[in-house]
Amino acid sequence: MDCNTKPQYLEWLTVMAKSRLIFNTMxxxxxxxxxxxxxxxxxxxxxxxxxxxxSAFNDLYMHVRNxxxxxxxxxxxxxxxxxxxxxxxxxxxxRINPENIAVSILKHFYSTENDDCxxxxxDIIKEIENEDIDITMTVLMLLHALNGYxxxxxxxxxxxxxxxxxxxxxxxxxxxxxxxxxxxxLTMAMRxxxxxxxxxxxxxxTILDLFSSYNSSxxxxxxxxxxxxxxxxxxxxxxxxECGGRADRTDFWKIEETIDEGIYFATKYNKLSNGKIEKAxxxxxxxxxxxxxxxxxxxxxxSPKHLLAGIPYDESDHVWYMTDMPSDWSDVGxxxxxxxxxxxxxxxxxxxxxxxxxxxxxxxxxxxxSCEIVNHYQEWEYKFDRCLYAVTRxxxxxxxxxxxxxxxxxxxxxxxxxxxxxxSNVGRITMNGNIYLAFDDILWYIPKxxxxxxxxxxxxxxx
Numbered sequence: 001m002d003c004n005t006k007p008q009y010l011e012w013l014t015v016m017a018k019s020r021l022i023f024n025t026m027x028x029x030x031x032x033x034x035x036x037x038x039x040x041x042x043x044x045x046x047x048x049x050x051x052x053x054x055s056a057f058n059d060l061y062m063h064v065r066n067x068x069x070x071x072x073x074x075x076x077x078x079x080x081x082x083x084x085x086x087x088x089x090x091x092x093x094x095r096i097n098p099e100n101i102a103v104s105i106l107k108h109f110y111s112t113e114n115d116d117c118x119x120x121x122x123d124i125i126k127e128i129e130n131e132d133i134d135i136t137m138t139v140l141m142l143l144h145a146l147n148g149y150x151x152x153x154x155x156x157x158x159x160x161x162x163x164x165x166x167x168x169x170x171x172x173x174x175x176x177x178x179x180x181x182x183x184x185x186l187t188m189a190m191r192x193x194x195x196x197x198x199x200x201x202x203x204x205x206t207i208l209d210l211f212s213s214y215n216s217s218x219x220x221x222x223x224x225x226x227x228x229x230x231x232x233x234x235x236x237x238x239x240x241x242e243c244g245g246r247a248d249r250t251d252f253w254k255i256e257e258t259i260d261e262g263i264y265f266a267t268k269y270n271k272l273s274n275g276k277i278e279k280a281x282x283x284x285x286x287x288x289x290x291x292x293x294x295x296x297x298x299x300x301x302x303s304p305k306h307l308l309a310g311i312p313y314d315e316s317d318h319v320w321y322m323t324d325m326p327s328d329w330s331d332v333g334x335x336x337x338x339x340x341x342x343x344x345x346x347x348x349x350x351x352x353x354x355x356x357x358x359x360x361x362x363x364x365x366x367x368x369x370s371c372e373i374v375n376h377y378q379e380w381e382y383k384f385d386r387c388l389y390a391v392t393r394x395x396x397x398x399x400x401x402x403x404x405x406x407x408x409x410x411x412x413x414x415x416x417x418x419x420x421x422x423x424s425n426v427g428r429i430t431m432n433g434n435i436y437l438a439f440d441d442i443l444w445y446i447p448k449x450x451x452x453x454x455x456x457x458x459x460x461x462x463x
Contacts, residue, residue: 084137085149231262245353301377382431
């Protein structure tokens, strides 16, 4: 540690203690440092040498990295914190109706709604933009959920109430999200057990980023492209069960590849006492998470009903699980998924073992061939044909279900259409005899009965 770093770390550690950034009371901070052999009696005495200063900061750096899923670097955070705090003190600390100003800032940066703020507030917003002030920190200070950088306010008795108040405001602000009934990150934040300012900051930033992404077709497409690059294609096709690969239970899974790498059909079968077998086909997407593990996103068989109707997903439609990255992608024998989002309608854990015993595989195959299959979600099963035929300056041409004909879709219907190419996830969906044009990369689906409303026509040739 050089001579300039020591006072900087000492300043940051002192600020963290005073502002209750990571721990809500001085006692919690002292206990944490004591448990990690950093502190003796009291925080001030813990910071008596360069070694202890470095040790304390590095330890808290890793702690913040862990609780933020590697999204927050504490040194960068502290610099942004001071900058945002200075701006707040000069421009916002004495303003009346701070909550209204916070909402105006959120609308300007994250919503498609028109700004309805005063010229004074608009000038403040422009300064935030021009000076690159951290928006999340500014909003949290306006809502009195984050102390100033040089605050001496002491232990806040009502931080839990402040935390919940921020969540209520965000819940109301994100109601217009077209894809989710409630943004999953908001559900996670509301059920957070470790309510500190650093976890609040992490949750708010994640909620706002997701809300912004799902409010714009272009952002949704960019998000889709990012997710595609992070997909993890594992060799997991075949039968799986939740009893160690043995035939100890009457339920089992069959996982099959789709046309897209890293996306699978995961069908759950369960033999009933009447000899029939219940079936439910889930869609399962595997992608790499920032911490080196695998994030699994699963959608319920009934979710297409909501997706195609333009109804935001609720908790029963989808879920996120996490698992460790296997050492060998080509030979995966066990996967233990832990539910990441606390959706109560889904299992907390999904502990799958691949069935390799030929006798057990034979039992499952025989059951599927000989038993009556009952599918309670039959009406929502669909077929997707990726069939974007051409992209011109004026329109997209999608192959019709009528051979030799095309659906002409005006290019100006969505901003993101100009970025589509023949490899885009565009085509036709057939569900229950109904035809939809599907633009998967921007999560937009048009039923045939609304084609004329959007200027979509069926033509015989590309022009």
